[in-house]
Amino acid sequence: MTTLAPDTLVSIRDLTKTYVQRRAFSGTQFTIEALRGLNLEIRRASTLALVGESGAGKSTLARCLGLLERPSAGEIWFDRVNVLALDRRQLFPVRRRIQLVFQDPASALNSGMTAAEILEEPLLIQYDLTKAERHRRALDLLDEVELPASSAEKRPLDFSGGQRQRLAIARALMLRPELLILDEALSNLDLATRDSIVDLLDALQAEQGLTLVHVLHELRLASQLASDVAVMFDGQIVEHGSADRLFSRPEHPCTRALLRGFRSSQEAPEAMHVEALG
Amino acid sequence: MKFLGRRLLHSGVILLAISFFAFLLLRSAPGDYFDAMRMNPRVSAETVENLRAQYGMNHSFLVRYADWMGSLAKGDMGISLAYGTPVGPLLWPRARNTLMLTGSAMILSWMLAVPLGVWSAAAKGGWLDRICSLFTSTLLVIPDLLVFLLLLLMAVRTGWLPSGGMTSGNFADLAVWQKAGDLALHFALPALGLAIVSLPLLLRHVRSAMVEVLDSPFIRAARGHGIPRSRILWRFALPAASNPLISLFGLSIATMLSASLIVEVILSWPGLGPLIIQAILSRDLNVVIGVVMLSSVFLIAGNLIADVLLFVSDPRIRVE
């Protein structure tokens, strides 16, 4: 029934997500539509940048795709399986194949656990390994993301912001996922840290065919990171194509607006930096 | 108004739930009023059974609950077996006495807590503040029971105040103004006791609410404008600090009622406290249910008043 191209890893169809909110005191309900019939295909071993202004529904899409939130309607096909049709038990093995990295590593890591415990947690949940084996793998991964082995017993608050994000990414890589979603995970990092992480991700992509989705709020990073760009607006994908095409011949007004922001940021990088922080 | 209606409805539902659970709990209690009679060899088992049937005690739980609700509608709340009268008329004078006592203790303690709290917040770190905080932290760790016992000891030793009860033995013969005086004398000790044990918590909260407000920018601005100090304190800061205090008023009713139960027993004030203890000891369960219901009515009514006050005083809620 599906007409997927053989190299398609993810196919999202008519994805809808509405939140029901309740006002304080009066108790009246109202709904927010974060995703409105969204369609998107992601190729295997590609790097996609999902760009949009804040409020466009990027993070909701990322969480739905990362299997952290249940959409209201629609389908998410991952490797020819509609993951939304699976129950909790059936979803369990799929989870190790899809991982998400949050923007703020401080809140994504439990401050009461050591780095080693944090890295071992996904293994503890997903596999039946001995404690020594888990610990060995955690140390291997610390090395891979260029954190010293001595940091295994440190807690998140003892790390710098960049190190913390490395730790969060290392945890996401622990299960060797096929799809890694980075929700603004590189946006707040200094250039040197970001470059080293990007190198690591590139290497993994080349070695293991890792598929990457970067969620971004501006085009500046997209041009550096991604081969494909999808532009999101008001809960839908309004334009999707190769980065080269999008930068040279933008079609949707929204893309053009984002592009203008990107161009002016190249002329006045200081101003853009302030905006990114805000 | 819609807000008030919702709060009323909510309170009604809670009261209904309390009545149901109180009934369920106490009806499932082992033993009943006639236990003592069963022990008596001169009373036949048949007599006891007849009495039980007469009071509807061998019906099913739901039938008895329905009966009780019907009786509640008439203001009776079932029959007290120990007194042989409906529970309602038995409760009203007791409830009035408890309300009089807690009400006046409440007024007394707030009248002390507000000025003391405001002054000690205004002179934070000063001698008055230090005395107040020493006083509150000391009093907070002294058990209520000990406070009441010491007050009673004082009354017994000095004879300045009557050591218990609500009226003197010759109350009926007194003139009206003498009656009032006699009542006031009997009132003094329990009301004072209740005020003493509830004061520290109130004082502490008034102080901290005021300290917070006095630190806020608008008070600093008012100071900058040269508005007199006392006017800032009483006309600006105190109203601004009133919201947490109104909520505290609702909460303090609960502690006041609990403390009142103890003080009433120790100083033999004829309120709900001695009644519930007597009723528990004689397994007069309808009275227990009645007292429990009344105490929760008081508490819920108090919280309702606090909510309404909050509604009136806080424009943010009114707009919603």
Added chain:
Amino acid sequence: MNRRYTFWGVVILLAAFHLVILSAGFFSPYSYSEQHRDLPYAPPSRIHFIDSQGHFHVRPFVYGWKYDAHSPGSYVADLATPYPVHVFAFGSAYKIAGLIPSRIHLFGVDPPGSIFLMGTDGYGRDQFTRFLYGGQISLAAGLIAAALSLALGLVVGSIAGFYGGWLDNALMRGGDVFMALPWLYLLFAVRAALPLHVPQGQIFLLIVAVIGLIGWARPARLIRGVVLSAKERNFVLAARGFGASDFHLLRRHILPRTYNIVLTQMTLLIPQYILAEVTLSFLGLGIGQPLPSWGSLLSALQEYYVLASYWWMYLPAILLVPVFLAYSQIANALQELFSPVAL
């Protein structure tokens, strides 16, 4: 730094007090039911070092009490025979920590002399001994009931906060009903539902259960709040992303965040529950004779002549003050430590 020492000082003192209460048999000179029928309401013994001739003794001694010929019903010291106080005296049998039988007491005097540090009650029983043994019951009641309330609060609060929805609604409305009753009235209502005359072993469990069971609502509400905010944290979401079970999420990520509240609530509830037992027993609805508890010791004061004449009968209540003070100091320090500002 200074405050930290104070805090640990208070904790150690309180722990030492609990230890003394736990080993009441060793620290008390008598057994809690031993009656000195000829010495009802005897005042506390005075410890002397200097005898009536003005000689100093290294070993302290006490005088016995005899009836005062001039004022009936009161005692004077019988200066004729001093009784030296022995350390590690041999006395009535007891069990160390309820297990190892022993007859060694920390101090004591040879009969027919007697030593009453806190006087005697109407049966001539040593109040000091009964205070220590009573503490076993009252402290245990407070500790166990508080643990029970918190365990219940923890279960209800985490279920309500974690699963939300109608379950949360139902549990919290149930809590509202509990909190809509003045606490002591609620305690009495539940007490009323239980049989009045119960074998001694059971009455303790009964009282503990009643006190513990009715207090779950407030801790449950606090814990629910913490769980509610913790479960939205990204690290919980991330663990969900690994396929973690609810049990894993609660145990590894959510419940550790409630320990602050559990600890603080524990220090607040224990004195409150000790007081609940004292109140119940004082009013004759709790632990009764001949078992001592702090409440049943105080119930003697319900007699006017005891209240007015025998000051030492207040000592059990007065000794509660430093205990409660210690608990409140610890609670304050914990609250300060865990307050969001400090973090």
